[in-house]
Amino acid sequence: MNTDALRGHMDALLLSVLEHEPLHGYAIIEALQQRSGGALSVPTGTVYPALRRLERVGHLTSAWATVGGRKRRTYRLTASGRAALAGERSAWQEFTSAIGAVLSPRPQHDA
Amino acid sequence: MNTDALRGHMDALLLSVLEHEPLHGYAIIEALQQRSGGALSVPTGTVYPALRRLERVGHLTSAWATVGGRKRRTYRLTASGRAALAGERSAWQEFTSAIGAVLSPRPQHDA
DNA sequence: TTCCACATGTCGCCAGTCTACATGTAGGCT
């Protein structure tokens, strides 16, 4: 799976996966894959820039850590990020219900 | 509503709205708006090029008609378009379930 | 020493959506 249809929903995904625990980029990618049952394979070229963008607008903060000799940049939700997540969730509801309403197969109208 | 998050789902919307009856561009825009309960306002600059693209790849055919002195280009689903619609529908299912799985608020894990 | 998993990052491409503009008819209202 995984067309470029994710467009516009990446923020929601990233914020959601960071809701309960701070994670670093690589772990975020794995978390997305696991949570979606393997359906989502988000490439690094998408995730890292997106994380930086979310930090730039204040929805995330980051901190470096070294674990086992590996450098990680760990991201954490801010209050603003939490609010944004709530907004993304309701936007997602509206979005799916709107598209779903159009897409749902309706029986051929019979007189 | 209506961000550019429609990206990648326009084809599905257009094919779906044409499933049971041929329509012309202007009517398609109105149909999308009605079916979505007013949520979708797709601009002409999106719809007309998209229709032409779908015709180019063989999912639609078009024919001119004059109704009340107005020229209309009426689009109709082809067999290929019907197949594409089925594909779009199942892709939409997969898509929403994948994103939904990530987005759904999960309770804070407590020991 | 080779290879893979871990880990982060950038650059440039590109598809597709949107804004704004251009064009024209029909019909109602004043």
Add this chain to the structure above:
DNA sequence: AGCCTACATGTAGACTGGCGACATGTGGAA
């Protein structure tokens, strides 16, 4: 007559953001 709105189609160009490909480096196992 003149104006406005709904109907109807279309294009050009800007913008956006996800993606593929590349670059870099560590730790550990074979």
